[in-house]
Amino acid sequence: MLTRRSAICFALASGVGTLSDIPLSRKAAASTDNEARWWKEAVVYQVYPRSFQDTNGDGMGDLPGLISRLDHIQALGATVVWLCPHYDTPDIDNGYDIRDYRKVNPDLGTMADFERLVSELHQRGMRLIVDLVVNHTSDEHEWFRQSRSSRNNPYRDFYIWRDGRDGGPPNNYPSFFGGSAWQLDAPTGQYYLHYFARKQPDLNWENPKVRQHVYDIMRFWLDKGVSGFRMDVIPYISKPDEMPDLSPEALILPEYAYANGPHVHDYLQEMNREVLAGHNLLTVGEAGGVTFEQTPLYVGSDRHELDMIFHFDLAHLGRVDWKMQPWTIPQLKSMVIQEDQSGGPHGWAATFLENHDHPRSVSRYGDDRPQGRIQSAKALAVLLLMRRGTPYIYQGEEIGMTNIPFSSIADFEDINAHGIWKTTVESGAMDATEVLPDLRRTSRDNARTPMQWDASENGGFTTGKPWFRVNPNHTEINVAHQKHDPQSVLTFYRHLIALRANHRTLIYGAFQDVDPSHPAVFAFTRTDQNERFLILINLTGEPQNYVLPMTARITDVLLTSTSNPQSPLPAELPAWHAGIYKIEA
Ligand code: GLC
Ligand code: CA
DSSP: OBOHHHHHHHHHHHHSOSGGGSOOOOOOOOOOTTOOOHHHHOOEEEEOGGGTOOSSSSSSOOHHHHHHTHHHHHHHTOOEEEEOOOEEOOOTTTTSSOSEEEEEOTTTOOHHHHHHHHHHHHHTTOEEEEEEOOSBOOTTSHHHHHHHHOTTSTTGGGBOEEOOBTTBOSSOOBOTTSSBSEEEETTTTEEEEOSSOTTSOBBOTTSHHHHHHHHHHHHHHHHTTOOEEEETTGGGSSOOSSOOOOOHHHHHSHHHHHSSOTTHHHHHHHHIIIIITTSOOEEEEEOTTOOTTTHHHHHOTTTOSOSEEEOOTTTTTTEETTEEOOOOHHHHHHHHHHHHHHTOTTOOOEEESOOTTSOOHHHHTSOOSTTTHHHHHHHHHHHHHHSSSEEEEETTGGGTOOOOOOOSGGGOOOHHHHHHHIIIIITTSSOHHHHHHHHHHHOGGGGTSOOOOSSSGGGGSOSSOOSSOOOGGGGTSOHHHHHTOTTSHHHHHHHHHHHHHHOHHHHHSEEEESOTTOSSEEEEEEEOSSOEEEEEEEOSSSOEEOOOSSOOOEEEEEEESSOOOSOSSOSEEOTTOEEEEEEOO
């Protein structure tokens, strides 16, 4: 429901853009702790290009397809596009295995298409950030081809090579995709390290030449007009000293052992000095394995490393790897609170509920059945967009796309899902019926089905055979249906983003959970010197008799997800109700 007041805000937001007025230059801007920065005010829209829009009928999304859909992203109110890897790749991990960092993946288009994407975005007052995947390359990258060819090749030291131990790998490091993180390479009889797939050898960041090559790649894309980077698994670039075996406890969550290596901050500070400083960029690190306590080291503006990082504590709530376990709403809230505080006095947070590595949020934290889907998607939108931090929306989240029903392992495409299957079912350790239900709920493939544009065959994604199945519910859940529907999830996202753009308090204002232990309702405030807002979210499918544990005189109802004409603050919050209220400061 949109009230009159917020309707006015919305009209203002879509008229004179706030962010679009900021010049797109990369001029130096001194950073002080609470200084307003364009990337704090940004709303980022993540595009997984192969699944976004196909234009040539080969079943693979492409850059011309993305360009053709920029109006959708702009109308949503997003100001930045994060493009998942668009580089030349053998594609064993959907582009996170890069063969040539300076070449556009021909399946996605050409360099001319990329340049057109940048200029089309700039014409709209929007910006582009690209994925920087430099913990590892593809094994087909020229550096690795050289490196593996002989022990004295000048590129040998670009990767991490060790002798085996007792006829096996050098230590017990596991790969995130199953099996050992070491691969014996026949030509030289040594093992190379790969935290991810065998075809993703880890670079040796201790070698200054490697670092200089990375910086050159970054400059190359900055010269093309990109406004920043999302840095893939960046806390893993510095490897543990000596690399002893992991303890049995550490083996359960190896990301904590792999992250925060002894030189990671030296490298990031060097990267900042050599490349980032002096440009007005957005940098966000993917930071699995970084605890809340360690966060200021990465994001403190006094540290000159990154602007913000993605934490995975919320994404991993109630999950151990691919297995689901029960979780509670107070636990969820506690993750949000800790994350909000984690940057420390000089830091800033990145917030997200979905990305290409996680299931759909409405299936994960909401209710994807007909009775709850629309309302829970709206409640989650409020959680994502009304917190403090730069929000990242993943393609399809804005229409409430759901997980896809998989019936057997053959339906999965992801290298990770197949790795899990190999080590559990194929190894004989577990029965398929023990693995499949959880894998279905947690698989990364859930996020990778094609974008649902309309109700036509293949959801308007392609006229050919899609590279991956389109969710059968595209006939019901799609952009075309929602675009002009005032009650739709998409319309609600637009209103929320406009509201955020119009109230600096909703961007910069302090965040406070006013009822952390309530088992169902998330009640928090956003406050600065001028204004105060109360945000109420019923995170369940049951109505809640709710008594706010503070006095708050509501002066305006800005936006609510369920209609509630009688009173601004109902005694009973309907199922999945979410509302933004202005209160007396
Ligand atoms: C990151 C990416 C993921 C990829 C992995 C290896 O976690 O988000 O998709 O598989 O890194 O590059
Ligand atoms: Ca295509």
